[in-house]
Amino acid sequence: MTQQDILKTVYGFEELRESQAVIIDAINTGRDVLALLPTGGGKSLCYQLPVLLSEGKALVITPLVSLMEDQVAELKRLRIKAACIHSYLDIREKYMIMNNLQEFQFIFCSPEWLATEKARQILPQLNFSHFIIDEAHCISEWGFDFRPHYLILHEILRDDRQVIALTATADEKIISDISHLLRRQLLVIDERSERSNIYLNVLRPEDKIQKIEEILxxxxxxxxxxxxxxxxxxxxxxxxxxxRGMTYHADMTYEERMSVQSAFHSDRIHYVCATSAFGMGINKKNIRTVIHYHVPKSTTQYVQEVGRAGRDGESAQAILLFDEDDISRSYRFLQEDHLSETDLDLYLKGAQLAEDKTEQLRILTSLFTESQLRIILQREFRTKVNALNHMAVYGQVDRCLSGQLYHLSVYCQHCQYCKGQQFMYFDKAVVDRKTDDRIEYIKSLFNQG
Structure with a gap:
């Protein structure tokens, strides 16, 4: 089939978005590509369509189980053979998948699984045509921090196989890190754009919870x-x-987190109180409001998280509840939690460190010399401090908010400094149901017309 045939018969679309067409055309040339698209811009189609057109086989490296499962559910709905490998699979599921890997056209996994002995035995036998790195900003943002296995992805990339990296979140440093750490010359295609359907507000309420209650x-x-x-x-x-709402964070079990996603997606709850892991890969198009109780670590994180509102193209709003104490607290946490030169000194002397720091430093010292690593640790700390400084400016400086987020030189028409402080009013859309049918959730994820 031609690309247009696949687009119509498999996906049901008559045409691609202009940004998708630019990226897919580049991928179809066989070049290694880093594609930048806004949240909700249709990144998945950008790698899936070229793989289907070439009748290839793709290994998709992705950071979160929820993201894997949502994409596998979508591919299965399209009658495309796909599977994901993660630690929450029961023994029977894992056995079935591992014994039938040759049959799947798309296989999803984490960078940590790729470092296992089992993965290293299996991967050479699967003859992948494409290596896909979804949410590729994690290579830079998480690789030097709590997900060090992102730094060794280059070990599984073969020179005769195409690499496609995709993200909605990247500045110049992140773009440079992705190419450098993958050890590939990537063609960068930036199709990101300002999300003009999201109205931006910064508030300084004395009582944050009371303000949230008013907004809700x-x-x-x-x-x-x-x-x-x-x-x-x-x-x-x-x-x-x-x-009616629920919470979502890392202390919850996999089953609990899936229940939250199910309830929120099917509009059985009104809100989710969440840490930053929530939202990546959640294909819910009618989120109308995103509130930040605490100041995010960077403007890139903020752009990604507010971008989860209004994915249907309709009006939405993003509200930051700014507090200088949050900034001070974030600086303090950054000082306490970052991987430091002191940690490196202790590791090199054979001291007992926390297990996660030991693994980080094991990988980092295998990739860089001591002098290189000291420079990297200093650079990463400065980068995080500067990113937090930019968020402090965003919350305190009286100038166009969109201009600060998207580096625009002209005034926007959708922030409180350009149009005045405005609050939008939306229906709650909560359905009065108490059941938690995860099977129905998976089926409905991608059946939204």
Whole structure:
């Protein structure tokens, strides 16, 4: 079939978006590509269509189980053979998948699984035509931090296989890191654009929870982001006395997190109080409001998270509840949590460190000399401090908010400094159902017309 035949018969689309067409045309030349598209811009189709057109086989490296499962569910709905490998599979599922890997056209996994002995035995036998790195910004943002296996992805990339990296979140440093750490010359195609359907507000309320309660009355489906799991739970416990919602963070079990996604996607709850992991790969198009209780670590993180609102193209709003104390707290946490030269000194002396830091330093010292690594640790810390400084400016400086996020030189028409402070009013869209049918959730994920 031709590309147009596949687009119409498999996906049901008459034509690609202009940004998708530019990226897919480049991928079809066989070049290694880094594609930048806004959240909700249709990144998955950009790699799936070329793989189907070439009748190839793709290994898709992705950071979160929820993201893997959502994409596998979509491919299965399209009658494309796909599977994901992760630690939450039961023994029977894992056995079935591992014994039938040759049959799947798309196989999803994490960078950590790729470092296992089992993966290293299996991968050479599968003859992949494409290596896909979804949410590729994680290579730079997480690789030097708590997901060091992102730094060794180059070990599984073969020179005669095409690499396609995709993300909505990247600045010049991240773009440079992705290419350097993958050890590939990537053609960078930037099709990101300003999300003009999202109205931007910064508020400084004395009582943040009271302000959220006022907003929730007429806010449509809402995500409320926190940097603290404890505060996330505390705020939810107060909100749930009036509104129907749930929490989502790393202390919850896999089953609990899946239940939250199911309930939110099917509009059985009004809001989710969540840490930053929530939203990546959640294909919910009618989120109308994104609130940040705490100041995010960077403007790139903020752009990604507010971009989860209004994916249907309709009006939405992003509200940052700014507090200087949040900035001070973030600086303090950054000082305490970052991988430091002191950690490196202790590791080199054979001292006992926390297991995660030991693994980080094991990988880092295998890739870089001591002098190189000291420079990298200093650079990463400065980068995080500068990113937090930019968020502090965003919350305090009285100038176009969109211009600060998207580096525009002209005024926008959708922020409080260009148009005045405005709040949008949306229906809640909550369905009065108490069942939690995850099978129905998976089926409905991608059946939205």
């Amino acid at each position: 009355d007429d806010s449509g489906p809402v995500i409320i982001y926190f940097s603290s799991k404890k505060v996330c739970d505390e705020v939810h416990n107060r909100l749930k006395t009036r509104f």
